[in-house]
Amino acid sequence: MKKSKSLLLMIAMVLVIGTALAGCGGNNANKGNNAAATNAAGNEGSTNTGTATGDEKLAADQTLRVNLSAEPPTFDPAQAQDNQAHTVLQTMYEGLTHVNAETGQAEPGIAEKWDVSTDGLVYTFHLRDAQWSNGDPVEAADFVRAWKRVLDPATAPAAPYAYQLYYLKNGEEYNTKKVTDFSQVGVKAVDAKTLEVTLKSPTPYFLGLLSFYTYYPVHKSVEGNAKWAISKDTMIVDGPYTLTEWTTGQSIQVTKNEKYWDAASIKLSKIDFTLVNSGATELLSYKNGELDRAGNPNGEIPSEQLPMVKKELPNEFVSKGIASTYYYEFNITEKPFSNAKIRKALAMAINRQVLIDNVTKGGQLPAFGYVPPGIAGADGEYRTAVKDSYFTEDVEQAKTLLAEGLKEEGLTALPPVELSYNTSENHKKIALAIADMWKNNLGITVNTVNQEWAVFIENRQHQNYQIARAGWVADYNDPMTFMDMWVTGGGNNDTGYANPEYDKLIADAKASSDLAKRQEDFAAAEKMLIQDDMVILPIYYYTNNSLTKEYLKGVTTDFSGAVDFTRAYLLEH
Amino acid sequence: MGMVRYIANKFFYMIVSLFVLISATFFLMKAIPGDPFTSEKAVPPEIKAHLYEQYGLDKPLYHQYFKYLGDIAQGDLGVSMKRLNQDVTHLIGQTFSASLKLGVVAIIVSVIVGVILGMLAALYHRKFIDSAAMVLAVLGIAVPSFVVASLLQYVFAYKFSIFPVSGFKGPMYYFLPVAALSAQPIAFIARLTRSSMLEVLHADYIKTAKAKGLSWMAILSRHVLRNGILPIVTYMGPMTANIVTGSVVIEQIFGIGGIGKQFVEAISVRDYTLIMGITIFYGILLMVARFITDIAYVLVDPRIKLTGGKEG
Numbered sequence: 001m002k003k004s005k006s007l008l009l010m011i012a013m014v015l016v017i018g019t020a021l022a023g024c025g026g027n028n029a030n031k032g033n034n035a036a037a038t039n040a041a042g043n044e045g046s047t048n049t050g051t052a053t054g055d056e057k058l059a060a061d062q063t064l065r066v067n068l069s070a071e072p073p074t075f076d077p078a079q080a081q082d083n084q085a086h087t088v089l090q091t092m093y094e095g096l097t098h099v100n101a102e103t104g105q106a107e108p109g110i111a112e113k114w115d116v117s118t119d120g121l122v123y124t125f126h127l128r129d130a131q132w133s134n135g136d137p138v139e140a141a142d143f144v145r146a147w148k149r150v151l152d153p154a155t156a157p158a159a160p161y162a163y164q165l166y167y168l169k170n171g172e173e174y175n176t177k178k179v180t181d182f183s184q185v186g187v188k189a190v191d192a193k194t195l196e197v198t199l200k201s202p203t204p205y206f207l208g209l210l211s212f213y214t215y216y217p218v219h220k221s222v223e224g225n226a227k228w229a230i231s232k233d234t235m236i237v238d239g240p241y242t243l244t245e246w247t248t249g250q251s252i253q254v255t256k257n258e259k260y261w262d263a264a265s266i267k268l269s270k271i272d273f274t275l276v277n278s279g280a281t282e283l284l285s286y287k288n289g290e291l292d293r294a295g296n297p298n299g300e301i302p303s304e305q306l307p308m309v310k311k312e313l314p315n316e317f318v319s320k321g322i323a324s325t326y327y328y329e330f331n332i333t334e335k336p337f338s339n340a341k342i343r344k345a346l347a348m349a350i351n352r353q354v355l356i357d358n359v360t361k362g363g364q365l366p367a368f369g370y371v372p373p374g375i376a377g378a379d380g381e382y383r384t385a386v387k388d389s390y391f392t393e394d395v396e397q398a399k400t401l402l403a404e405g406l407k408e409e410g411l412t413a414l415p416p417v418e419l420s421y422n423t424s425e426n427h428k429k430i431a432l433a434i435a436d437m438w439k440n441n442l443g444i445t446v447n448t449v450n451q452e453w454a455v456f457i458e459n460r461q462h463q464n465y466q467i468a469r470a471g472w473v474a475d476y477n478d479p480m481t482f483m484d485m486w487v488t489g490g491g492n493n494d495t496g497y498a499n500p501e502y503d504k505l506i507a508d509a510k511a512s513s514d515l516a517k518r519q520e521d522f523a524a525a526e527k528m529l530i531q532d533d534m535v536i537l538p539i540y541y542y543t544n545n546s547l548t549k550e551y552l553k554g555v556t557t558d559f560s561g562a563v564d565f566t567r568a569y570l571l572e573h
Numbered sequence: 574m575g576m577v578r579y580i581a582n583k584f585f586y587m588i589v590s591l592f593v594l595i596s597a598t599f600f601l602m603k604a605i606p607g608d609p610f611t612s613e614k615a616v617p618p619e620i621k622a623h624l625y626e627q628y629g630l631d632k633p634l635y636h637q638y639f640k641y642l643g644d645i646a647q648g649d650l651g652v653s654m655k656r657l658n659q660d661v662t663h664l665i666g667q668t669f670s671a672s673l674k675l676g677v678v679a680i681i682v683s684v685i686v687g688v689i690l691g692m693l694a695a696l697y698h699r700k701f702i703d704s705a706a707m708v709l710a711v712l713g714i715a716v717p718s719f720v721v722a723s724l725l726q727y728v729f730a731y732k733f734s735i736f737p738v739s740g741f742k743g744p745m746y747y748f749l750p751v752a753a754l755s756a757q758p759i760a761f762i763a764r765l766t767r768s769s770m771l772e773v774l775h776a777d778y779i780k781t782a783k784a785k786g787l788s789w790m791a792i793l794s795r796h797v798l799r800n801g802i803l804p805i806v807t808y809m810g811p812m813t814a815n816i817v818t819g820s821v822v823i824e825q826i827f828g829i830g831g832i833g834k835q836f837v838e839a840i841s842v843r844d845y846t847l848i849m850g851i852t853i854f855y856g857i858l859l860m861v862a863r864f865i866t867d868i869a870y871v872l873v874d875p876r877i878k879l880t881g882g883k884e885g
Contacts, residue, residue: 071838074657081612157657158623160616176619227658248656248667249830249838250741276739276828280723285738285828288731454607454843461615475614491615 059551059570062269065291066565067282067299071249071275076229077216078150078159083473083562086213087298091254091271091566093216093239096125096143096195097207101556101564104376104477106207110138110217110238110261111195120202120513121169125195130261132219133242140189142217142238147187149222150214151175156226164214164475167206169198202513205376205478212476240266240566250275267554267569283309286547292570295546297322297561303426306361306545316547319363322561323374323474324542325482327367328419328434331463332535333496336414341405343534346467348391348398349441350434352540359433360426362545367538368392370526371479374559378515382479386523388538390531395441402442414442420449421469422456430539431469460494468494471542474560479522480509486529486536497535502528549573583867587860594856595645595849599638602848609654609843628654641849650853651846655839661850665832669854671741672819672831679751679816683758684809688802690759691766695801698771706763713760722753722826739828750827754820758812762805770801810866814859 072085080089096111112128130138150159151174166172169186173179186198199206209215219236221228228234232243240263241254252273256266274291276282279300286294295301301309310317330337337343352366365373369388377385406414419435421427428450435446451459460468475481484490487506488498502525509521529535544561551573556564610616610624625631629640644651650661694706729749730738736748773779774797782792819833832851839847 073655076657079657081614153623156627158620158627160610160612160620160624162620163617229657230659247830248659248664249824249835250671250828251830274740274828275830276825277834278825278828281726281739281826281828284726284731288734288738290738290740453841454611455605457611457613458606461611471613491617 056553057572058267059572062267062570064268064271064293064552064565064568064570065274066271066293067274067276067285067291068252069277069279069282069299072252074229075235075243076222077213077218078146078155078161079157079229080213081161083297086562087565088252088254088273089213089216090562090564091239091241092235092237092243092257093213094130094260095212095215095217096127096210098211099208099477099558101558104208104559106211109211111210114207120204121199123197123199123206124190125197127193127195128261130238131259132236132238133257133259134219134236135259136219136236137192138217138238139192140195141192142219143195143215144187144189145220145223146216146218148182148185149218151185152182153177159214161214164209164212167199167201167203167209169200171200201511204513204515204518205476205480208477241268241271244270265567267567268565271565280305283547286549292552293546293548293555296544297557297563299546301545301547303361309547313547315550317545318548319543319545320557320561321365321373322542322544322557323372323477323559324471324561325367325370325372326364326430326469326471326539326542327370328467328537328539329460329470329495330467330535330537331465331494331496332533333463334466336405336409336411336417337466339405339409340533341401341408342414343537344391345398345402345405345442346438346444347534347537348394348401350437350537350539351393355430355433355437356540359429360540362543364540364543367540369530370536370538371482371522372474372541375474375479375482376477376559377479378519382519382522385519386526388530390527391534398442414444416445416447418447418449418466419469420451420456420459420465420467422453423450427469434539463494463496467537470494470536477559479519479526480506483522483525483529484510495535497529497533499528499533583864587864590860591853591856595642595853596638598849598852599641600634602843602845603634603637605843607843609845611843645853650850653839653844653847655842655844655847661846664835664847665850665854668819668830668832668835669817671829672824672833673817675741675747675750675754675829675831676813676817676819678747679754679758680809680813682751683755683762683812683816684805686755687759687762688766688805690763692770692798692801694763694767695770695774703767707767710760710763713756713763716756718753718757718820719822719826721756722749722823725749725752726826739826741827741829746827750823750829753827754816754823758816761812762808765804765808766801769804770797773797773800776800806869807866810862810869814862818855818858 068084068087070082070084072080072082072088074080074085075089075092077089077093080086094109096109097106098109099105100107108128110127110130111125113126115124116122127138127140132138147165147168149155150162150165151171153175162175163172166175170179170184171186174182174185179185186200188196190196203209217238221234221236225234232246235243237243237257238260240257240260242257243252244255245251245253252275253270255270256268257263260266274285276285279302282291282294282299283301283305285291330343332338332343356362356364356366367388368390369383371382373381373383375382377383379385402414406412419431421431428448431448435448438444438446456468459465460470472482472485484506485492486495486497487493487503488500505521505525505528509518512518512521530538542561544557548555551571552568553571554568556567558564608630609628610621616624622631629637653659653661653664656664690706690709694703697703726738726749729735736745740746779792779796782796819831819836821833821837823829824831824834835847836851839851
């Protein structure tokens with residue numbers, strides 16, 4: 001018996017060690033491949049150095065290392081719907097236009113030039129001689145195919161962002177099966193290099209929209225292959241980089257695409273994305289030299305570390321306002337928040353600067369309107385032309401308004417109020433601070449309720465709340481991306497706000513291509529939304545807080561805070 | 574004969590437990606508010622209806638349940654609802670391989686270090702080494718793993734730059750996560766080894782061996798260690814299952830694409846098929862681990878007898 005027992009132990013040990021060795025073996029093989037790849041990249045890098053101009057000397061290894069705090073669920077442009085996918089897709093694809101981050105203007109992408117009809121409805125794009133990563137030419141048909149996939153009700157799964165293409169004539173009708181013939185939809189390949197697009201109504205920001213991923217072209221090989229976007233071997237792209245590695249939950253790597261039409265201005269040989277969902281780890285990796293850039297929008301720096309980071313790394317830390325607003329929304333269909341005076345009282349009784357200095361610590365801008373700075377207006381920024389002076393912080397006036405509101409509602413005191421937010425350290429701190437301000441300034445009892453993300457969204461969308469946290473990021477560079485949310489019955493209007501006058505202003509702005517007139521409409525609508533009705537309670541305009549190593553150049557962020565790594569390069573360090 | 578019946582019995586109970594597990598998870602999962610298509614930027618109702626139809630979510634719950642059971646019976650775990658077009662089996666395979674590699678190393682380290690610490694403590698009973706080892710063990714059990722992980726990261730990756738902060742690309746990337754992952758098992762094993770060895774050291778047969786004039790090394794390796802290590806074998810089963818199923822915290826902090834992290838993400842985005850797939854996979858893994866432990870008990874310790882169905 002003793003003998004057999006030790007034999008069993010022996011076998012167990014052998015098995016365990018064997019498995020371990022097998023694991024290590026596989027790993028070493030991988031490592032070998034990586035090493036080979038790194039060498040190849042090094043060579044490419046050095047050829048780049050040769051072509052570099054000016055005093056700046058490029059580093060030999062042009063591999064950019066950044067982090068994504070969430071893994072993009074898909075690389076199919078038709079299915080993508082999040083910012084992280086945007087960051088990566090933008091390195092792999094190019095649409096008809098791309099937006100210059102500094103000017104905010106649409107510049108030629110795959111389309112070399114375009115003509116617009118005088119009524120602003122028909123766009124004719126002339127495509128340049130661009131190639132797919134397999135050498136095929138990029139043709140007008142590739143765009144028609146891609147847009148048809150997005151709108152086609154038979155596409156499985158249905159494209160969740162199909163409505164981004166509702167600007168096209170009959171786009172919505174085709175998607176919702178009211179029109180069954182795709183030739184009725186406003187996109188047509190006139191010839192291999194000419195694409196004609198007809199819109200439903202004049203859309204001044206349409207050229208900018210074309211740089212959005214839902215409008216990217218797809219290669220003909222995607223037809224009949226549902227799984228093309230999950231493997232690097234079947235992803236044929238037209239952008240500056242191609243997908244070369246994707247390990248679930250761990251890393252994504254893209255490598256320079258020599259077939260890209262503007263490959264000469266691409267200096268990076270590779271971009272390595274790690275997939276770490278921990279701000280603390282990301283910051284430590286950055287400080288330890290494992291990342292070249294950390295923080296927003298693709299990653300995160302823990303807010304409690306921001307003051308320290310600012311002091312420690314002043315040359316690397318950048319805080320930049322982005323077109324995004326943090327606010328609370330009221331459920332105005334139920335008492336007591338059906339009363340505008342009570343809503344206004346709450347909005348006035350918060351000290352936003354104190355909140356920003358002590359709680360969020362990210363240099364955010366106090367918000368008194370809804371459209372954030374950075375969004376284009378008729379001439380320059382909308383927010384510069386239309387000031388957000390819709391209300392002021394004034395505790396005394398807030399008390400008066402509250403008293404009046406309560407009287408109108410036949411109440412003597414406000415019953416305890418429920419403020420809900422989705423699970424996050426930051427939202428929690430903000431909610432607690434604001435609840436405290438309301439308690440001190442107005443004597444209101446506030447219960448803060450923490451809810452898991454999907455539960456929270458579900459509750460908010462079903463108006464199962466009193467006050468709920470919200471945030472909105474611009475989809476495109478126009479006040480419309482913020483303002484059309486609050487029309488009666490709007491898909492994202494969770495407040496129950498229904499104001500025919502407001503609806504009319506938005507409808508007018510939608511139908512008009514006169515920029516000055518549109519701006520007036522938006523200003524009037526925003527005044528209604530905030531100053532008159534206080535449907536939402538603006539808190540702050542977001543900032544992107546990031547750290548960039550001094551040797552990393554050429555990373556740009558646009559008005560919405562979306563980051564573009566494609567033209568980045570690394571200096572010798 | 575007893576063995577065959579025993580195994581058949583166990584196997585039957587495993588199937589039943591698995592069925593209960595699947596049913597309970599399925600209905601609980603559907604009871605949570607939200608679904609895979611819940612998003613802050615509301616998807617227009619027509620598109621949402623279309624998605625429901627394509628994934629069969631528009632059907633009554635019992636219909637979805639039986640369809641799912643039918644699919645599993647054919648060994649089909651389906652396609653992820655959030656990670657578009659990716660097979661659940663592929664996702665499990667890819668993420669589990671990371672957790673497994675890390676787990677196996679952590680188990681080996683835990684056993685070796687734990688046993689050595691425990692032995693030293695027992696041999697130097699009530700001396701400095703004993704106290705030091707036991708203080709370490711108490712710390713290992715008491716300090717939560719995310720604290721250990723962050724501390725290791727700060728000290729060994731940032732302050733001394735010996736190891737990388739995060740990632741999982743080569744041997745150097747194993748050290749910190751393995752250390753964080755094995756802190757608790759090491760502590761447990763050390764205490765277990767110490768107490769069982771102390772017991773063995775005072776047993777009569779050790780005295781006999783000494784009296785026979787056997788060398789101290791021979792007594793240690795042939796008698797003390799072999800008997801003292803028995804409790805460790807029984808602890809190995811649950812520990813193995815626990816470690817290889819992946820620690821969310823460790824995987825998150827060190828940026829490792831493991832199955833634990835994947836599971837939590839799947840739940841938060843309501844990726845129904847992936848939640849079910851990983852649950853079933855975990856279920857099978859745990860049951861097999863327990864089954865092997867049961868068999869191992871019998872083989873290692875002849876005092877345990879096989880009686881069909883009932884556990885020893």
